[in-house]
Amino acid sequence: MAEKIKVSEAMVECLKAEGIKVVFGYPGAAICPFYDELYKSNIKSVLVRHEVNGGHAANGYARISGKPAVCIATSGPGATNLLTAIATAYADSIPIVCITGQVNSEQIGSDAFQEADITGSAAPFIKHTYLVKDGSMIGRIFKEAFYIAGSGRPGPVLIDVPMDVQNEMIEFSYPKSAVIRSYKPTSKGNALQVKRVIKEIKDAKKPLLCVGGGVFLSNAKKEVRELSERFDLPVVSTMMGISVFESDDERFFGMLGMHGSKTANRAVSECDVLLLVGARVGDRAISNPAIIEKNKRIIHIDIDPAEIGKNITADIPLVGDVKTVVLQILKDAPKLSHSDWISEIKGFDKQSDNKKSKEGKIDPKEFLSRLSEVMGENTHVVADVGQNQIWTATHYKMKKGRFLTSGGMGTMGYAVPAAIGAKLADEKSEVLAICGDGSFQMSFMELATAVQHGADIKVIVMKNNYLGMVREVQDKAYGGRLIAVSLEGSPDFIKLAAAYGINGVSVNDEKSMTEAFELLKKNTPCVIECVVDDFESTL
Amino acid sequence: MNEMKHTISVLVENHAGVLSRISGLFSRRGFNIDSLAVGVTDDPEISRITIIVSGDEHTVEQVEKQLNKLVEVIKVKTLKKGEKLERQLVLIKLSVPLEKRSEILTIADITGASVIDISQTTMTLLLADTYPNVLRFEEITKPYGVLEEVRTGTIAIQKGSETMTFKK
Ligand SMILES: Cc1ncc(C[n+]2csc(CCOP(=O)(O)OP(=O)(O)O)c2C)c(N)n1
Ligand SMILES: [Mg+2]
Numbered sequence: 001m002a003e004k005i006k007v008s009e010a011m012v013e014c015l016k017a018e019g020i021k022v023v024f025g026y027p028g029a030a031i032c033p034f035y036d037e038l039y040k041s042n043i044k045s046v047l048v049r050h051e052v053n054g055g056h057a058a059n060g061y062a063r064i065s066g067k068p069a070v071c072i073a074t075s076g077p078g079a080t081n082l083l084t085a086i087a088t089a090y091a092d093s094i095p096i097v098c099i100t101g102q103v104n105s106e107q108i109g110s111d112a113f114q115e116a117d118i119t120g121s122a123a124p125f126i127k128h129t130y131l132v133k134d135g136s137m138i139g140r141i142f143k144e145a146f147y148i149a150g151s152g153r154p155g156p157v158l159i160d161v162p163m164d165v166q167n168e169m170i171e172f173s174y175p176k177s178a179v180i181r182s183y184k185p186t187s188k189g190n191a192l193q194v195k196r197v198i199k200e201i202k203d204a205k206k207p208l209l210c211v212g213g214g215v216f217l218s219n220a221k222k223e224v225r226e227l228s229e230r231f232d233l234p235v236v237s238t239m240m241g242i243s244v245f246e247s248d249d250e251r252f253f254g255m256l257g258m259h260g261s262k263t264a265n266r267a268v269s270e271c272d273v274l275l276l277v278g279a280r281v282g283d284r285a286i287s288n289p290a291i292i293e294k295n296k297r298i299i300h301i302d303i304d305p306a307e308i309g310k311n312i313t314a315d316i317p318l319v320g321d322v323k324t325v326v327l328q329i330l331k332d333a334p335k336l337s338h339s340d341w342i343s344e345i346k347g348f349d350k351q352s353d354n355k356k357s358k359e360g361k362i363d364p365k366e367f368l369s370r371l372s373e374v375m376g377e378n379t380h381v382v383a384d385v386g387q388n389q390i391w392t393a394t395h396y397k398m399k400k401g402r403f404l405t406s407g408g409m410g411t412m413g414y415a416v417p418a419a420i421g422a423k424l425a426d427e428k429s430e431v432l433a434i435c436g437d438g439s440f441q442m443s444f445m446e447l448a449t450a451v452q453h454g455a456d457i458k459v460i461v462m463k464n465n466y467l468g469m470v471r472e473v474q475d476k477a478y479g480g481r482l483i484a485v486s487l488e489g490s491p492d493f494i495k496l497a498a499a500y501g502i503n504g505v506s507v508n509d510e511k512s513m514t515e516a517f518e519l520l521k522k523n524t525p526c527v528i529e530c531v532v533d534d535f536e537s538t539l
Numbered sequence: 540m541n542e543m544k545h546t547i548s549v550l551v552e553n554h555a556g557v558l559s560r561i562s563g564l565f566s567r568r569g570f571n572i573d574s575l576a577v578g579v580t581d582d583p584e585i586s587r588i589t590i591i592v593s594g595d596e597h598t599v600e601q602v603e604k605q606l607n608k609l610v611e612v613i614k615v616k617t618l619k620k621g622e623k624l625e626r627q628l629v630l631i632k633l634s635v636p637l638e639k640r641s642e643i644l645t646i647a648d649i650t651g652a653s654v655i656d657i658s659q660t661t662m663t664l665l666l667a668d669t670y671p672n673v674l675r676f677e678e679i680t681k682p683y684g685v686l687e688e689v690r691t692g693t694i695a696i697q698k699g700s701e702t703m704t705f706k707k
Pocket of ligand 1: 469
């Protein structure tokens with residue numbers, strides 16, 4: 001008979017078997033047995049300063065590593081603090097595995113101290129949950145959890161482990177694979193549909209490719225770029241699809257949608273065939289699908305059958321993993337040319353001239369564009385939420401690095417913790433967190449985490465003294481009755497950084513901008529504040 | 540809009556919590572459930588849920604697809620009109636004085652209901668029938684004074700040799 005081990009030790013063995021090197025979390029009594037086993041392992045345990053940020057850090061780590069990442073919380077308030085991060089990961093289909101402690105099995109349902117039904121409360125915005133009742137199932141549950149999180153349309157999975165279960169003694173072996181009869185995601189595309197897609201694009205006069213976050217989830221950047229090249233397809237992207245193409249790619253015309261570029265939106269309205277790849281047609285990207293459905297042919301490639309036909313009716317639906325399907329298409333794809341159509345789109349481009357900024361204020365768009373020129377080409381950029389997010393999405397010129405943001409949920413405070421996760425997943429590349437002065441104040445406590453764990457992230461705070469995006473809404477739609485949007489009382493961000501032992505520069509003129517760009521070259525975390533006009537507009 | 544009632548049969552893993560995932564999905568996505576019935580199948584590991592939803596074709600398609608996304612859902616099928624057999628079960632407790640007992644027995648006889656309990660002042664009837672017949676039965680029994688009524692959700696099966704089972 002095999003030697004028995006504690007479930008908590010088995011949990012760590014599961015993580016090792018999954019190749020987990022770092023976990024992000026926050027302990028409490030109910031998860032102590034597990035932490036005690038982590039103590040004995042080589043897995044790096046990162047203490048975040050708030051559970052939600054553990055979830056966001058795992059989110060950033062997962063996006064960059066391309067594999068499920070782990071976050072941990074204790075029962076009750078620890079677990080409920082994770083909820084926003086779970087919803088954020090779910091909305092963007094990011095694979096994270098959340099491990100929570102739970103009160104002892106026999107106390108469940110008794111409103112015990114720090115008891116919260118976390119599997120129940122996460123249910124509406126999580127891919128799957130487990131409440132572990134029998135310790136001997138732990139291996140199978142972990143194997144399934146990682147498999148479910150990372151396969152098909154990825155997403156968060158939660159494993160809730162009562163404290164007594166963590167202390168159970170079991171015979172343990174980690175299954176080699178997960179066999180779930182009720183879960184069989186499709187990866188290969190239907191051959192007939194693939195043929196139809198090729199024909200449709202061949203017949204099109206003005207085809208347009210729209211790429212979404214699904215391209216990254218499927219690790220298909222290279223293949224999708226090749227598709228654009230082979231068919232000579234102009235490209236636009238959703239916010240989640242930014243950086244699939246480099247910003248200066250000759251066929252790339254920027255982000256579409258409510259906050260997108262005029263060129264991209266005009267290309268969408270004038271194309272005759274729209275090829276959506278790993279894009280779910282969210283309302284911020286395509287606000288009026290009915291119009292688009294009416295006068296163009298739509299090809300929709302997505303791994304989630306439920307996304308096809310949900311927001312827009314596709315003429316040619318094609319269910320499958322983006323990479324697999326695009327490779328299928330490329331196998332039989334002829335070389336095409338659409339140079340006239342591409343020049344036509346180039347002609348749409350009427351850049352509005354940069355206006356002059358007020359004395360002591362910086363034009364955020366120009367700043368971000370210049371910032372992208374001084375940063376290395378592999379720099380990953382994490383945009384927070386608000387005007388700062390839109391400025392970054394539209395004006396930071398992405399090269400080889402990845403653009404990350406909370407696209408689906410629009411969760412303020414995402415940038416700093418996600419940047420820490422991204423940095424720990426790819427320590428060779430620079431990672432920028434670009435925040436607003438509001439969103440930075442939702443997670444600046446994580447500067448301590450960055451310092452403690454040597455995550456050299458560069459934080460840019462776009463300071464307009466307002467919850468700018470909401471201020472703008474109140475100005476435009478509520479007669480300028482500004483309420484609860486002024487950030488008066490905010491700390492001096494440079495002094496705040498100094499309190500964490502982090503250097504900073506406030507940028508309000510050419511000279512300070514040069515200084516800031518110098519500081520960014522150092523191998524240490526830094527905080528750069530960019531002073532913009534209080535009433536700067538989003539677009 | 541073409542708002543119709545649709546019968547959806549779902550095979551699920553017989554796990555704790557599955558039912559709440561399914562009912563939660565309906566409320567979260569704003570689908571309208573008319574009825575839901577659940578019970579274990581001949582395979583004790585698998586339960587079968589019958590859901591009646593109102594909505595147009597697009598809604599039903601989304602219901603099917605969203606149900607399929609739940610990890611513990613094994614199979615989803617919308618049973619077509621004309622190809623399905625549906626039944627509901629209703630228990631009705633009537634206030635019945637002695638002199639009316641034979642009348643009630645006649646009604647039971649004609650409608651195919653059975654009398655499953657009797658007391659000095661009441662009779663309890665059971666009917667398992669289609670939804671329209673259950674409604675008719677309610678109409679007929681109403682004048683006798685309904686003290687209590689309990690109905691199950693509809694369950695359904697395909698006609699003929701068609702089955703919806705899961706082969707291991
Ligand atoms: C957690 C959370 N709360 C509220 C909002 C609503 N919201 C969207 S943008 C925004 C303002 C963000 O302010 P700031 O970070 O200063 O960015 P700015 O728009 O000024 O660039 C708010 C409050 C949100 N997206 N997330
Ligand atoms: Mg602001």
